Amino acid sequence: TQEHLFFFEWGRGTGIELRGTPPLSHIPSPKALFVQFAEVFPLKLFGYQPDPVNYQTAVGWLELLAGLLLVVGPPVLQDISNFLLTLLMMVAIFTLVSLKESLSTSIPAIVCLGLLLLLDVCQFLAQTKKMVRHSRKKTPSAFKEPWT
Numbered sequence: 001t002q003e004h005l006f007f008f009e010w011g012r013g014t015g016i017e018l019r020g021t022p023p024l025s026h027i028p029s030p031k032a033l034f035v036q037f038a039e040v041f042p043l044k045l046f047g048y049q050p051d052p053v054n055y056q057t058a059v060g061w062l063e064l065l066a067g068l069l070l071v072v073g074p075p076v077l078q079d080i081s082n083f084l085l086t087l088l089m090m091v092a093i094f095t096l097v098s099l100k101e102s103l104s105t106s107i108p109a110i111v112c113l114g115l116l117l118l119l120d121v122c123q124f125l126a127q128t129k130k131m132v133r134h135s136r137k138k139t140p141s142a143f144k145e146p147w148t
Helices: 002-019 030-039 042-046 052-072 075-098 103-135
Strands: none
Touching: 030 052, 042 075, 052 075, 075 103
């Protein structure tokens, strides 16, 4: 994880140098952000507070794997990854609200949560439509000839 942070910081610094802009000292590093996130972790109410580095690693892997499964996985794994990402976005919004961050900081998590919920609703409607189609089977007519 330290190597990943080094490459992230190196990439951020290289990008700043190439653009010719001064470093943005008011933007905290990801490690510092996850220290704050760990302090307001929802399960802290029950006595569990994660290590910030492990928390950052777990969130990163969860986002990567669940996002990949959402795109290319079978339907069952897509449903599971949609649920996990929805839960993760809810925790992200809870964390940002607990830290009293501005609304603009929460917008990416809110948009992602909205898109995940929209995907879930669309899948539900598609399944419902498929079930309605299958239930409308043609029943044989009780009378072979029309009434006269």
